[in-house]
Amino acid sequence: MHIELTPQQKKAQAMCKEFAQTQVAPSANQYDQEEHMPSAIIQQCKELGYLGALISQRYGGHPLDMITFGLINEEIGRACSSLRSLLTVHSMVSYAIQRWGSQQQKNYYLPRLATGEIIGAFALSEPAVGSDAKSIETSAHSDGDSYILNGQKKWTTFGQIADLFLVFAQTDGRISAFLVERETPSFSITPLTGMLGTRASMIAELHLQDCRIPDKNRIGGIGFGLASIAASALDIGRYSVAWGCVGIAQACLDASLDYTSQRQQFQTYLKDHQLIREMITNMITNIQAARLLCLQAGYSKDIGQPKTVMETWIAKYFASTNATRVALDAVQIHGAHGCHINHPVQRYLRDAKCMEIIEGSTQIQQITISEYGYQTQSY
Template identity: 35%
Template sequence: MSSHPKPPPFDVDDPAGIDDQLSQDEKDVRASVRQLVGQVAEPYVADWFERGTIDDPRALMKSFGEMGLLGMHLEGYGCAGMTAVDYGLACLELEACDSGIRSMVSVQGSLAMFAIWRWGSEEHKQEWLPRMATGEAIGCFGLTEPDHGSDPGGMRTRARRDGDDWVLDGRKMWITNGSIADVAVVWAQTDEGIRGFVVPTDVPGFSAPEIKHKLSLRASVTSELVLEGVRLPASAAFPEVRGLKGPLSCLNEARYGIVWGAMGAARSSLYAALSYAGDRVQFGKPIAGFQLTQAKLADMTLELVKGELLALHLGRQKDAGRLRPEHVSLGKLNNVREAIEICRTSRTILGANGISLEYPVIRHANNLESVLTYEGTVEMHTLVVGQALTGLAAFR
């Protein structure tokens, strides 16, 4: 008979042993990001959320740039060139702190930087990517409009030719990093179809008023972009890409990060509930000792484990060049939906304390209401999966 090694003890922090599927380098990336977030964001984020402002977002972005987190999965131009799994693990740790913090990083790297890296001219790349990788320059991504979210093809922002120049007019809405950005990637209708433009934010006619009165993603800069006769040289346009292929390719990059990030918010909430249940005494014993509480904890753990495994699988697929947009829709749809349910269930374990910012749970739950909607609503991702299954489009 062959002998088998004794299995390791059960690890509450890794209940399914997923770490066995990670390399030491991947674990080191995760540990480094967790340590950095613990230093520069975690101690302050509840206060930022409560006040609706980050004290020094540019300094925070530079600290992420120093570690190589900005555009970390891109090659060249000062970017770290790390794997999709490395990037996913970083997103998980960032969002375990706060969805708004992960949003800042993913909009910088997966939307603004990726758009320039994938579709920009060599001049665009040389001018912006090295500075964006360090956090010296901050970018934003203008696609969503006040009247066009899930249907970006109906956008009203317009770019028209005027001699050798382009002139842009329009408005973009719900733009992360907008008010602190040095450069905006703006998508607009033209006579040649939808095109992307690299817009320095100091050009005349460009403004980015910050959106106030949010009750979600409060530890994040969210803005409107207003373009009034913004004049740009011909070289500002992305040279080749036309139509929605350009912006949707960028969204696919950012959605991949959300697949991982949502699990970070879920993990933070679950472990807050687990810790609280062990300390909270009712009817003479910790509430962790009651069957209904254990059922909640067990069910949440199952969904967290399944979501983490799905994220890891998609990351391996992405690194192998096999990831499809439909795969990302599956991941975003499942993981955000399950993460928000984990946060809500965790809140019930904390009772009234669950609505206090002394604990991270209500903050994560509020943030995930936005994550559930942005970069593809539940309805849109459901229909993407539905079309993949049936071969029939049901969007209209």
């Protein structure tokens, strides 16, 4: 199998790399320390069309094939995982509405999501519920032509600034999905700070206290929230995160190559020490493997292969665990410098560890992938 990017894909990647390395990377440590993403850099993402990457031209989007979408997530993730997480959650909401929404919802929300007039956020996790999503406690009770929502959501990425939330709630024992606008009465947002990684992703806790949501804002049928809507959105999220992990690992490799070519110990450059070369070799090899898995996942999405979801699980599992290993080696190579807040490799390590938790933890992925192996075993 020969894998080669098209001229259009190469051009899109080069353009994104230029943006990420000149406009994002130089200030990424500052964003991390301040736990804030400036509106100006988000505006640039809007102008580049990245917030409409998965939205049809019919609704004003700038649709990309899935490989190009992945490459953009890699380049932005290479510069700043927090900014990449904006593309992740915004794209998850956009994708869910485009695939599952009513025509009215598509006409109303997608053009505004495509331009970034409104920002989307994905609200599934709760204070007491993470991986066991079917056990969410937020409730939605029918009341005439509306639903009354009560509950809390937690760890909502870019929840501090989002305008539209895809909220999941129990409706008579079945999980359904609702589009909740920021200005909805009795809906409040509490910023969360002090996170280990992706500290500029402006995470929030959401509070719904007798929030009246019109029936027209229910997306999909009753009971379709988890198995259909959340599952398909999370597949997009995993794909974005997987590519972002490749970006983190590549940034670690870039920093390690530069540092070991300049730093001397024992009268020789670090790059000439064999144990350093072992770490660099492992970085190069595993980054290439992670990127190939992501390309395979993207290709399977572009051609509509049924196994695309599992391809994405595998890519995310390998890319995220590899990013942590690579980041650990990068910090080790940099020594005390790599442990200081002003050096980006410590940020890469913190961000990488979070990638093993979000959009399916490493352990959930191991359970899922191994189960797939047993189900498809040939006798």
